[in-house]
Amino acid sequence: MLKFCGRVALFGVVMGVAGVLMPVSAQTVDVAAAEKLLEDSKCGKCHSVDKAKDGPAYKKTAAKYKGKTDGEAKLFTHLTTGPTVEIDGVKEEHTKIKSKDEAAIKNVARFILSR
């Protein structure tokens, strides 16, 4: 029994440490993976990191959500639901990201927000 309690306690400590470290690692950006998914999704046709094209530069979007806590969620919705956008007065459905992997899409959102 004592041995068992010891294991449970150790497990608690390990999980506690993981709990402290997790939010930090969850915020990191896999730049290569984000750039690849942006390329596969042809986002570069209308966006670049620092130049406005048909769509705003990622830096501009990062500035827009700076200091806000809902940027990642907002971009996730923007990239997965195909909202209506207007380009030169013509309304069209915004391109959806070519992935169904939530983690990969959130990584792209964090990539954009960290430009």
Ligand code: HEC
């Ligand atoms: C055909 C052109 C076009 C393509 C392709 C395109 N976008 Fe956009 N995007 C736009 C336009 C136009 C807006 C501006 C919408 C507005 O401000 O109302 C926009 C807005 C955005 C925003 C800002 C959203 C916000 O909440 O401010 C992000 C981020 C974005 N696009 C990312 C992407 C990504 C990632 C892809 C690839 C999956 C992509 N876009 C593909 C035209 C495009």
